Amino acid sequence: MSTLTFAARDSATMLKRSLLHTVRYPVTLIVALGVPAMLLLLFVGVFGGALGAGSVPSGGRYIDYVVPGILLMTVGYGASTTSQSVNRDMTEGIIARFRTMAISRSSVLTGHVVGALIRTMVSAVVLVGVALLMGYRSNATVLEWLGAAGLLALLTLALSWLAVAVGLAAGSVEGTSGFALLVQLLPFISSAFVPTATMSVAVRWFAHNQPFTPVIDTLRGLLLGTPIGHSGFIAVAWCLGLAVAGFLWSVSLFKRSAAR
Numbered sequence: 001m002s003t004l005t006f007a008a009r010d011s012a013t014m015l016k017r018s019l020l021h022t023v024r025y026p027v028t029l030i031v032a033l034g035v036p037a038m039l040l041l042l043f044v045g046v047f048g049g050a051l052g053a054g055s056v057p058s059g060g061r062y063i064d065y066v067v068p069g070i071l072l073m074t075v076g077y078g079a080s081t082t083s084q085s086v087n088r089d090m091t092e093g094i095i096a097r098f099r100t101m102a103i104s105r106s107s108v109l110t111g112h113v114v115g116a117l118i119r120t121m122v123s124a125v126v127l128v129g130v131a132l133l134m135g136y137r138s139n140a141t142v143l144e145w146l147g148a149a150g151l152l153a154l155l156t157l158a159l160s161w162l163a164v165a166v167g168l169a170a171g172s173v174e175g176t177s178g179f180a181l182l183v184q185l186l187p188f189i190s191s192a193f194v195p196t197a198t199m200s201v202a203v204r205w206f207a208h209n210q211p212f213t214p215v216i217d218t219l220r221g222l223l224l225g226t227p228i229g230h231s232g233f234i235a236v237a238w239c240l241g242l243a244v245a246g247f248l249w250s251v252s253l254f255k256r257s258a259a260r
Contacts, residue, residue, distance in 0.1 A: 018115030068219035069192025076183035086167025139225035161246030
């Protein structure tokens with residue numbers, strides 16, 4: 001059996017472990033599913049009338065505008081959970097125990113990332129279902145839906161690898177809270193809920209140049225069947241860059257901890 005086959009087999013085992021933890025401790029999954037849905041209800045049902053007046057073109061609806069931003073926040077919540085899970089494995093000695101076993105070392109981290117991808121995509125499907133019940137309608141073709149799903153999966157991989165790195169680096173679960181705050185706060189300073197053109201100059205500059213805005217603009221264009229311009233290339237570039245940075249950081253921290 002080749003090294004690659006061993007790694008794939010061990011990664012599948014670690015993935016199974018990650019998913020079993022989700023089943024045994026469903027509160028985390030319920031929160032990951034419930035919080036984005038509640039945000040959608042809040043922004044559409046409570047703030048939608050005020051925010052939608054200046055956010056959507058004539059004849060448009062605020063729920064169609066805001067769903068891509070909530071989808072992105074779903075990814076952020078999933079990444080926060082991943083960083084906490086990795087940190088618990090690290091600080092409680094589980095990872096050290098895995099190192100003594102005849103398994104692929106990369107599988108320990110890969111299991112967390114693939115598990116996060118599955119949980120997040122399930123959460124995204126549930127959120128879209130809630131949005132459809134609330135009246136959300138998309139003009140996207142099948143290819144555009146697949147493109148949106150692919151971009152969401154790529155963003156999930158990027159944030160999950162960063163989450164793994166943060167989980168390995170933090171000394172405790174509380175130490176991962178900064179990352180959780182960052183990925184949950186940045187969508188509010190983007191085009192998720194209002195157009196960036198309505199913001200002050202300094203905030204507008206930041207919103208235009210942070211990674212979440214092009215991702216949201218691309219998702220919105222794909223789901224509404226409107227042109228996405230150059231935002232698609234920028235979104236993919238950000239996702240790939242963050243994924244590579246998170247992966248290399250994670251591998252470096254994992255190797256460094258093994259040498260202690």
